Amino acid sequence: MKFSIKYSDLDKKNTNCLVFGLFENIEIYGSLKSLDKQSNGYITKTINSKEITGEINQFLVLYDIPDISAKRIILFGCGKQHEFNVRMYKKILKKSLKIIDQFPIFNVNYFFTELNVEELDIYWKIRFAIEAIQNTLYCFDKFKTKKSKVFASLNNIIFNIQRNDDILYGETAIKHGLAISKGIKYSKDLSNTPPNICNPSYLAFKAKQLSLKYSGVMSTSIVDNNDMNNLGMNAYLSVGKGSKNKAIMSIIKYKGNKSKSSKNIVFIGKGVTFDSGGISIKPSLNMDEMKYDMSGAAVVFGLMVFISELNLPLNVIGILAGCENMLSGKSFRPSDILVTMSGKTVEILDTDAEGRLVLCDVLTYVKKFNPDIVIDIATLTGACVVALGNDVTGLMSNNSQLARDIETAGYQTHDKVWQLPLFQEYYGSLESNVADINNTGGKVAGAITAACFLSKFSEKYVWAHLDIAGTAWTSGRKKRSTGRPISLLSQFLLNKLGR
Numbered sequence: 001m002k003f004s005i006k007y008s009d010l011d012k013k014n015t016n017c018l019v020f021g022l023f024e025n026i027e028i029y030g031s032l033k034s035l036d037k038q039s040n041g042y043i044t045k046t047i048n049s050k051e052i053t054g055e056i057n058q059f060l061v062l063y064d065i066p067d068i069s070a071k072r073i074i075l076f077g078c079g080k081q082h083e084f085n086v087r088m089y090k091k092i093l094k095k096s097l098k099i100i101d102q103f104p105i106f107n108v109n110y111f112f113t114e115l116n117v118e119e120l121d122i123y124w125k126i127r128f129a130i131e132a133i134q135n136t137l138y139c140f141d142k143f144k145t146k147k148s149k150v151f152a153s154l155n156n157i158i159f160n161i162q163r164n165d166d167i168l169y170g171e172t173a174i175k176h177g178l179a180i181s182k183g184i185k186y187s188k189d190l191s192n193t194p195p196n197i198c199n200p201s202y203l204a205f206k207a208k209q210l211s212l213k214y215s216g217v218m219s220t221s222i223v224d225n226n227d228m229n230n231l232g233m234n235a236y237l238s239v240g241k242g243s244k245n246k247a248i249m250s251i252i253k254y255k256g257n258k259s260k261s262s263k264n265i266v267f268i269g270k271g272v273t274f275d276s277g278g279i280s281i282k283p284s285l286n287m288d289e290m291k292y293d294m295s296g297a298a299v300v301f302g303l304m305v306f307i308s309e310l311n312l313p314l315n316v317i318g319i320l321a322g323c324e325n326m327l328s329g330k331s332f333r334p335s336d337i338l339v340t341m342s343g344k345t346v347e348i349l350d351t352d353a354e355g356r357l358v359l360c361d362v363l364t365y366v367k368k369f370n371p372d373i374v375i376d377i378a379t380l381t382g383a384c385v386v387a388l389g390n391d392v393t394g395l396m397s398n399n400s401q402l403a404r405d406i407e408t409a410g411y412q413t414h415d416k417v418w419q420l421p422l423f424q425e426y427y428g429s430l431e432s433n434v435a436d437i438n439n440t441g442g443k444v445a446g447a448i449t450a451a452c453f454l455s456k457f458s459e460k461y462v463w464a465h466l467d468i469a470g471t472a473w474t475s476g477r478k479k480r481s482t483g484r485p486i487s488l489l490s491q492f493l494l495n496k497l498g499r
C-alpha cells in the first residue's frame with residue numbers, strides 16, 4: 001500500500017474515489033461542503049432525502065456527481081460528533097477499507113483527516129490512520145495452502161489536508177506510522193509462527209537475519225547453552241532443561257549514536273516459545289495459546305525493526321530471551337533450589353512460574369551494558385489478566401520518572417498501561433525457608449509479586465516491567481497476536497528524541 005499526503009485538491013482528474021465521514025445531525029463542513037457547492041447542492045439533497053443520516057455503520061456510494069470529476073464519493077456514517085473518539089475513528093477506517101475492497105477501486109482520497117477526533121492534530125490523525133489501515137491489511141496465511149485474496153485492487157491511499165503548513169507533519173506521520181506498522185508486522189509474524197518452527201534457535205536465526213538487513217547499524221550475538229553455563233545463568237538454563245530445543249539468548253545491538261556519552265537503552269523480551277508449564281503442567285484447555293509466550297521477545301524484535309527503519313540516533317540493545325518450558329526426565333522440578341547468576345538462590349515451588357526465572361538472569365546479565373534504562377516485556381502472569389483484562393498492559397517500575405514516561409507514551413498512542421505498586425508489604429510473599437526467595441509469591445497479587453521477584457535483580461539501574469499477558473494476543477478460535485505494546489514503546493523512544 002502506498003500512502004501520501006495531498007494538499008486539498010478536490011478537482012483532481014481521474015480520482016477513483018473520495019471518502020468522507022458524516023456525523024449525525026450536523027451540517028456538512030470542510031471539503032465536503034465545497035464539493036456540495038461545486039455540485040450545486042447534490043450532496044445536501046442526498047442527505048436531506050435521508051439516503052444517509054450519518055448513523056454509525058451506514059455508508060453510501062455516489063456516482064456521476066454533477067460537475068465533480070471524481071468517479072465516486074463514498075460517505076461513511078460516523079455517529080454523533082460528541083461521541084466520536086479515537087477508537088471509533090480506527091473502526092471507521094477499518095470498516096471503510098472493507099467496503100472499498102468490494103469495489104474495483106485503486107486510489108482513494110481520504111478526507112477523514114477533517115473529522116474532529118478528540119482534538120487530535122493532523123499528525124495523530126494520519127499516524128493512527130496508517131496504523132489502523134496496516135493492521136486491517138495484516139494477514140497471517142503463511143501456513144494456509146489457499147491464500148486469502150483481500151485488498152486485491154486498492155494500492156494507493158491519499159490523505160487530504162486542508163492547510164499547506166500541515167504537509168510536513170503529515171509526511172512525518174506517514175513515515176512514523178509506516179515504521180511502527182512494519183515493526184508490528186514483523187512482531188506479529190514471529191508471534192503467530194507455531195512453536196514447532198519458532199523455537200529459541202529460530203528466534204536467534206531471525207535476529208541474525210535482521211542484523212544482516214541493517215548491517216550498518218545493527219549486530220547480533222548469541223549466548224548459547226554453553227555460554228550460559230559459564231556465566232552461571234542457572235535459573236534461565238533450568239527452565240530450558242526439559243526441552244530438546246536448547247535455550248538461546250539473542251542480543252541485538254543497534255548503534256545509532258556514536259557519541260561517547262550516549263548510554264544504552266535495553267529492552268528484554270520474554271521468549272518462551274512454548275510454555276507447557278513444565279512438571280507443574282498447565283491444563284490442556286487453551287494450552288495452544290502458550291505459543292504466544294514469546295510475545296515479549298517478538299515485541300523487542302519489532303521494536304528493533306522500527307528503530308532501524310527510522311535510523312534513530314539512539315543506542316538500543318534488544319534481547320530475545322529464548323527458551324522452551326517442557327516436561328521430560330531432564331526437567332527441573334518443584335522443590336529444586338537454583339543458584340541464579342546474581343548469586344541469589346531460588347526455591348522452585350511451581351515450574352510454571354518460569355518467565356521470572358529466565359528474566360532474572362537476563363536482568364543480571366545486562367548490568368554489563370551499563371544501561372541508562374532497562375525495560376522488560378513479558379507475558380508473565382495470568383494474574384495480570386485478572387487484574388487489568390485484555391486492553392491494558394501492567395506496568396511496574398523502580399523509578400517514577402520512567403513510569404511516567406511510559407504512561408505518557410501509552411496515553412499518546414492509546415496503547416494503554418496501568419501502573420501497579422511495588423510496596424514493601426508485597427515482598428513478604430517471596431520468602432522461602434530453604435532459599436533466599438521462592439518463585440511463585442503465593443496466592444494473591446500475582447502480577448505484583450512476580451514484578452517484586454524481578455525487582456530483586458534490577459536494583460542497580462532504572463527499570464520497568466511490562467506484563468503483557470492480557471494484551472499480547474487475542475484469545476479464542478481467531479487467536480492472533482496484537483503486536484502490543486510496540487506503538488507505546490516506539491513513542492517512548494520518539495519522545496526521548498523530542499520528535
Ligand code: BES
Nearest residue numbers: 350352353354379380381382383440469
Ligand atoms: N506464561 C504464563 C503467564 C500467562 C498465563 C500468560 C495465561 C497469559 C495467559 C506464565 O509463565 C505462568 O504460567 N505464570 C503463572 C505463575 C504462577 C504459577 C505463579 C500463572 O500466571 O499462573
Ligand code: MN
Nearest residue numbers: 275352353354
Ligand atoms: Mn508458565
Ligand code: ZN
Nearest residue numbers: 272275293355
Ligand atoms: Zn510463561
